[in-house]
Amino acid sequence: MRHRWGLVGAMVVVAVGFALGSPVPAAADLLQEVLGRGTVRVGLRTANVPFGFFDKKGNHIGFDVDISQAIIRRLSKKFKRPLRMEKVPVDAKTRIAFIIARKIDMAAATMTHTRSRDENIDFTITYFFDGQRMLARKGEFKSLKEFVGHKISTVQGTTSEQNVEKLFRDLGDPNPRILSFQQHPEAFMALKQGKVDGYTTDSTILLGTARGDPGVELVGEFFSDEPYGIGLPENESNWRDELNFALQDILRDGTYKTIYNRWFGPKTLFHMPLTRKLETWP
Template structure:
């Protein structure tokens, strides 16, 4: 028994050490040396990054990240391996600051407040915030004054929703925006009429609304721009350039639109017309 316990304790210490061997450093050099990129992806966001019926991790963000890494490998002249790391709204920024991941492709809006802590690539996806509600109940944003709206804690949409209600004259704006820990909870709350609307980036809303076609609709216009950037470690311009060039190359040779149409094209459940252009540097 004693031997056994000693063995277990030693193994435990050893495994702990193994688990901690992942250093933060100049990301570009590190990737070049190891040939591995740690990519952070959400796991609960349809259709950006989620587990499908066969428990495969798929989605728009997943394809984009894989393609970006493949192209960076091309720039470096070697094949890079992708290591996927699961992220949620709590971990997607702190994993970057602590060096656990090299890039985070995770529905992340490029915000100035966030830019103080991490860096962003150029915008790789253009979204905006809307409100999803049960069909036929609301026609404009003003209808939501005094009603409850669900959102996810720690997101920009939470803040935007509060600001919208405030602007429209709701004195209890802060109480009326109820923040949950994940998207499924937000949707469930809407489904069960706990809230009148769910507000977040429109593509996420489309993904959920498609689950029960004909029951939900988006109300009103966009009330904020949500330019998504790939989150990158602070102050590593070689790495940032590599990512930016990869995104631009994808756009110019059409790969980007192929991936886009696979997830948001007219034939999909989440149809979302592409109206913008990715920033190009000659």
């Protein structure tokens, strides 16, 4: 019997090479990487009025877009490097996965800073305070308790979905009927058409999606705290520090106020007075 040892050897080499494709941990610092690249990849929502959405001309605009732009301008000035913003569309289900996979460097995507999310990614300081409320057709409901047993719409993969389930359980409804759509306009349409009796998410998004529709109204009190933070990859403390500093800088020099008033000022459809003070470090 003849054996081709050369072949066996080649086979073993191939196989060992295969097995040795062993991962090497990423070592680079994200801040340096971003500065070197000259582009910041920002995850932004696409159908969240007024945070991230497309206007009639197809421009991607919103509060989150402006805040990100202001932060990037700050960074650019500080490090004396031109930085470009690359807008990456994300939705409620992909925003965190994108950060973990490092497809994006930051996500300004109406993202509530929660403890369970913080296990997998990091957040900046809170840059917007909101809370969850219920929207209903005008005159049909007086309090949150009356919604028990009714169908409620919201968007898949959000904290709103979890909060409303918890709320209904606390109100004594063991099987809340919650329809989770893919985007806010669909959830709102389901309410308008009577397919559900309530539509719930953070109050500004409710008002933003309704765009001043006279047929609907907010019912009941806030039933959750939703502090929004900018999401960023885990354990990139230099990058997080710079984002935090930049956020506080635009807060100090009034840029934040200008942007806030552009989207939530008295003349807008989504008027919401800035009641809580954002954190600034001396």
